[in-house]
Amino acid sequence: MDPLPFRNRRLRLLDHMAAAGGGVAIIPTAPERIRNRDTTYPYRADSYFHYLTGFPEPEAVLALIAGPSPQAILFCREKDAEKEIWDGFRYGPAAAREIFAFDAAHSIAEFEAKLPDLLADQPALWYSLGHDADWDARIVKAMNAVRAQTRAGKRAPSVTHDVRAVLDAMRLVKDDHEITLMRRAAQIAASAHRRAMLATAPGKYEYEIEAEFLHEFRRHGCQAPAYPPIVAGGANACILHYVANNQPLEDGKLILIDAGCELDGYASDITRSFPVNGRFSGPQADLYQLVLDAQTAAIAAVKPGVGFLAPHEAALRVLVQGMIDLKLLVGSRDGLIESEAYKRFYMHRTGHWLGLDVHDAGEYRQNETWTTLQAGMTLTVEPGLYVRAADDVPAAFHDIGIRIEDDVLVTAHGCEVLSCDAPKTIAAIEAEMKR
Numbered sequence: 001m002d003p004l005p006f007r008n009r010r011l012r013l014l015d016h017m018a019a020a021g022g023g024v025a026i027i028p029t030a031p032e033r034i035r036n037r038d039t040t041y042p043y044r045a046d047s048y049f050h051y052l053t054g055f056p057e058p059e060a061v062l063a064l065i066a067g068p069s070p071q072a073i074l075f076c077r078e079k080d081a082e083k084e085i086w087d088g089f090r091y092g093p094a095a096a097r098e099i100f101a102f103d104a105a106h107s108i109a110e111f112e113a114k115l116p117d118l119l120a121d122q123p124a125l126w127y128s129l130g131h132d133a134d135w136d137a138r139i140v141k142a143m144n145a146v147r148a149q150t151r152a153g154k155r156a157p158s159v160t161h162d163v164r165a166v167l168d169a170m171r172l173v174k175d176d177h178e179i180t181l182m183r184r185a186a187q188i189a190a191s192a193h194r195r196a197m198l199a200t201a202p203g204k205y206e207y208e209i210e211a212e213f214l215h216e217f218r219r220h221g222c223q224a225p226a227y228p229p230i231v232a233g234g235a236n237a238c239i240l241h242y243v244a245n246n247q248p249l250e251d252g253k254l255i256l257i258d259a260g261c262e263l264d265g266y267a268s269d270i271t272r273s274f275p276v277n278g279r280f281s282g283p284q285a286d287l288y289q290l291v292l293d294a295q296t297a298a299i300a301a302v303k304p305g306v307g308f309l310a311p312h313e314a315a316l317r318v319l320v321q322g323m324i325d326l327k328l329l330v331g332s333r334d335g336l337i338e339s340e341a342y343k344r345f346y347m348h349r350t351g352h353w354l355g356l357d358v359h360d361a362g363e364y365r366q367n368e369t370w371t372t373l374q375a376g377m378t379l380t381v382e383p384g385l386y387v388r389a390a391d392d393v394p395a396a397f398h399d400i401g402i403r404i405e406d407d408v409l410v411t412a413h414g415c416e417v418l419s420c421d422a423p424k425t426i427a428a429i430e431a432e433m434k435r
Ligand code: GLY
Pocket: 227, 258, 269, 352, 358, 382, 405
């Protein structure tokens, strides 16, 4: 455990708070959630809390006090010999303070009693309301406890700032520690996609291919998939969030797989579409090459200084012209883009921020202006085409769904495709599947 990247982020947030007048920030981690009766879902820390602490246990909260001598204080579970026999290791406040480089650490059992004192006489509270009703109630109760001491000379913070808004802006530009993890998460997911190509064959079930991903992710130390994998044979690929993954794969059809892993909190998000039998048919190749050309154009548009929408617009121009050429759409390219008639076959955007969350934190636009890409930002580039059967659609394209999705890091002069190890040209896919 290297606490420095986390400590540096805390110091940056504290600097920001100090520059904005100071105050105290309260950042709780996620609660454990019941799956059924006494069994919980696998625990995952809150992304903001993880970003600032790296501390993996539930029942923890970070308090940051800005000012001339900034303080980072952790509240966490006590050591408990009996509970550790049943449920495993706990750091306890003393070891947590040492290992994670906090200025102080206390038992979470003391948090409610200490919170009014933390808030008292601070100019501002930095907290994000509305995400957890229990936490909101705790904060309100503590604020009222301070207000009740007005006659004793105590003052409650008169201003509340949304601390997540500051953290969203920080999280948008990844530091070296994050980029290293994201590169690795993308490599692992890319190797899982290669493995899936080798495992796919007519007659297998979608879940058998999903199992290849779960195996490959865990084998490399990933804690979990970053989201439920989509393994969609044939027409299922036209269901954007298909996760049933329970159908047999048919000879002559395509399979679309959208699967990425989470490594130490960071997501990869990769989609590949390829033939179940290892050979693209003519119409499949036509549509596939069109999506690939659109993706190539979109990736070429990823560079510092352009707006977030630039890759989407580049993909759209290629896709819409291609759909006209393949007789999926009738009209002029610009007219079809203007009228959004293409949305019948391409109904999502070409990407999103990627990081601790698969759809990561960060503004996409401020009023009418799209966020400007800068080095260190990470996003997906994922054009697709989803052609449902219909009388006015050429029969050769019926029920074909294709998406090609890569994870991209904006660099000083362009971008780096983090997921480039997953084959995606027609020749590369067919060669991989022949192995
Ligand atoms: N896998 C979710 C997405 O591609 O956005």
